[in-house]
Amino acid sequence: MLKAVILIGGPQKGTRFRPLSFEVPKPLFPVAGVPMIQHHIEACAQVPGMQEILLIGFYQPDEPLTRFLEAAQQEFNLPIRYLQEFVPLGTGGGLYHFRDQILAGGPEAFFVLNADVCSDFPLSAMLDAYRHQPHPFLLLGTTANRTQSLNYGCIVENPQTHEVLHYVEKPSTFVSDVINCGIYLFSPEALKPLRDVFQRNQQDGQLEDSSGLWPGAGTIRLEQDVFSALAGQGQIYVHLTDGIWSQIKSAGSALYASRLYLGQYQLTHPERLAKHAPGGPRIRGNVYIHPTAKVAPSAVLGPNVSIGEGVTVGEGVRLRESIVLHGATLQEHTCVLHTIVGWGSTVGRWARVEGTPNDPNPNDPRAHMDSESLFKDGKLLPAITILGCRVRIPAEVLILNSIVLPHKELSRSFTNQIIL
Numbered sequence: 001m002l003k004a005v006i007l008i009g010g011p012q013k014g015t016r017f018r019p020l021s022f023e024v025p026k027p028l029f030p031v032a033g034v035p036m037i038q039h040h041i042e043a044c045a046q047v048p049g050m051q052e053i054l055l056i057g058f059y060q061p062d063e064p065l066t067r068f069l070e071a072a073q074q075e076f077n078l079p080i081r082y083l084q085e086f087v088p089l090g091t092g093g094g095l096y097h098f099r100d101q102i103l104a105g106g107p108e109a110f111f112v113l114n115a116d117v118c119s120d121f122p123l124s125a126m127l128d129a130y131r132h133q134p135h136p137f138l139l140l141g142t143t144a145n146r147t148q149s150l151n152y153g154c155i156v157e158n159p160q161t162h163e164v165l166h167y168v169e170k171p172s173t174f175v176s177d178v179i180n181c182g183i184y185l186f187s188p189e190a191l192k193p194l195r196d197v198f199q200r201n202q203q204d205g206q207l208e209d210s211s212g213l214w215p216g217a218g219t220i221r222l223e224q225d226v227f228s229a230l231a232g233q234g235q236i237y238v239h240l241t242d243g244i245w246s247q248i249k250s251a252g253s254a255l256y257a258s259r260l261y262l263g264q265y266q267l268t269h270p271e272r273l274a275k276h277a278p279g280g281p282r283i284r285g286n287v288y289i290h291p292t293a294k295v296a297p298s299a300v301l302g303p304n305v306s307i308g309e310g311v312t313v314g315e316g317v318r319l320r321e322s323i324v325l326h327g328a329t330l331q332e333h334t335c336v337l338h339t340i341v342g343w344g345s346t347v348g349r350w351a352r353v354e355g356t357p358n359d360p361n362p363n364d365p366r367a368h369m370d371s372e373s374l375f376k377d378g379k380l381l382p383a384i385t386i387l388g389c390r391v392r393i394p395a396e397v398l399i400l401n402s403i404v405l406p407h408k409e410l411s412r413s414f415t416n417q418i419i420l
């Protein structure tokens with residue numbers, strides 16, 4: 001019997017995701033038409049023997065989360081429960097705090113997944129590796145280029161045995177091009193080292209994390225307190241993948257993740273991809289259209305477009321590399337490229353809304369999305385355009401490389417601006 005835990009964080013996390021995380025908790029943001037963590041749940045539900053999925057985070061259990069959990073339980077016919085930390089306990093503290101719930105029923109092992117990653121989740125392959133040689137901690141690893149590796153947990157492995165010999169979280173100089181994907185398979189034994197860290201923290205008094213923001217003796221940082229501390233002691237192993245993987249930290253990376261998942265749908269969910277039908281809109285490449293959306297037949301959509309519930313797309317609209325969230329309206333002949341259109345927003349006739357993609361370098365197979373800062377040398381970097389919820393864009397204007405905060409009614413064109 002197996003279980004899975006998804007670490008969903010809480011409202012103080014996901015700041016690089018603003019203004020989109022104002023409306024819906026980041027883990028429920030739609031990526032390729034379904035909430036971000038539904039991809040995790042679908043992958044877990046496919047593993048034979050999966051008994052229960054636990055979401056651990058520090059969000060208040062609000063209506064969208066409750067509704068999502070109810071719908072997911074029905075769809076996957078599995079218990080899916082939310083366990084709330086009353087203070088943020090870090091990436092490992094929640095696992096220790098809720099250990100009785102995780103171990104209830106005696107699972108053979110449990111997966112732990114960061115919510116903000118996009119992956120093809122090779123969980124069965126990880127399980128095979130674990131069953132072949134059970135160890136307390138199995139980490140999924142992938143490769144990154146030297147510069148980008150510094151933004152992740154870096155793993156030095158023994159290439160013969162795949163034991164993790166050395167682990168450094170977000171090092172300041174190059175350590176290894178193998179990075180931690182934030183996808184793990186732990187044995188029940190893994191909770192013992194967590195208990196040791198917890199007890200040590202209790203004895204040492206208050207633990208201050210590096211930011212000093214969330215001190216608390218219950219806080220455990222899985223990466224620094226456990227992986228770095230136990231590397232080289234025969235307890236941590238890495239399973240390497242060359243499948244799809246990306247972090248989802250910023251709106252730009254959500255658009256990139258949407259493209260990766262839409263590509264996956266060819267294999268996993270062909271029914272989710274729109275097909276060209278007589279009298280329907282023209283579809284180019286991978287496009288998701290919610291069944292309740294109304295799309296005019298002369299619109300041209302794709303590639304990499306995802307259209308949410310109740311969206312209206314008018315005649316002659318051109319839409320590519322974009323996510324349109326529920327209830328938005330694109331009036332006739334708008335052109336929307338590399339943009340996220342927020343819930344209930346309206347783009348007026350003949351307007352052009354465009355962003356600049358900052359996708360990984362296509363010539364470097366080890367490149368990942370850069371989700372660094374929005375600014376460089378005090379200037380807003382060109383990036384995808386984001387319209388917050390209920391924004392109104394008038395007819396015949398150009399909005400380029402801009403972020404528009406919720407409920408704004410614009411009256412003219414804007415380029416390279418954050419509109420507050």
Ligand SMILES: Nc1nc2c(ncn2[C@@H]2O[C@H](COP(=O)(O)OP(=O)(O)O[C@H]3O[C@H](CO)[C@@H](O)[C@H](O)[C@@H]3O)[C@@H](O)[C@H]2O)c(=O)[nH]1
Binds near residue numbers: 223
């Ligand atoms: N429940 C809970 N979840 C948390 C907490 N803090 C973070 N999380 C969740 O844990 C995951 C990791 O969060 P971060 O702390 O933001 O770490 P990171 O910068 O994403 O880096 C981690 O993931 C990388 C891969 O995406 C790894 O490379 C890196 O080593 C590390 O594990 C996210 O899904 C986040 O929601 C917490 O206090 N409580």
